[in-house]
Amino acid sequence: MFGNIGEMMKQAQKMQAKMAEVQEKLATLEVEGTSGGGLVKATADGKGTIKGIKIDSTLLDPQEVDVLEDLIVAAIRDTQAKAEELAASEMSKVTGGLKLPGGMKLPF
Numbered sequence: 790m791f792g793n794i795g796e797m798m799k800q801a802q803k804m805q806a807k808m809a810e811v812q813e814k815l816a817t818l819e820v821e822g823t824s825g826g827g828l829v830k831a832t833a834d835g836k837g838t839i840k841g842i843k844i845d846s847t848l849l850d851p852q853e854v855d856v857l858e859d860l861i862v863a864a865i866r867d868t869q870a871k872a873e874e875l876a877a878s879e880m881s882k883v884t885g886g887l888k889l890p891g892g893m894k895l896p897f
Contacts, residue, residue, distance in 0.1 A: 814879065819840070
């Protein structure tokens with residue numbers, strides 16, 4: 790019985806090491822989200838940290854500031870959603886597709 794627990798602990802340690810590797814890899818990957826048909830672009834790393842915003846000059850109208858603000862928020866949300874998808878995909882390679890209970894994130 791204790792042999793199984795020891796083996797489970799080894800497997801858990803291996804998985805934890807692999808998850809740390811994935812976290813490091815995600816920091817080096819890049820995703821791009823857009824809004825306004827590509828007029829606003831946001832880039833982020835695989836963890837969802839926004840790295841940059843590009844705004845097409847045609848949107849730089851002082852009368853349209855509200856529209857520009859909305860497009861920036863939409864581009865950031867799109868980018869973060871893509872980063873979450875990327876992170877989930879990379880983590881599923883480690884967990885073998887194991888689904889975690891709602892609200893539970895890796896690594897623990």
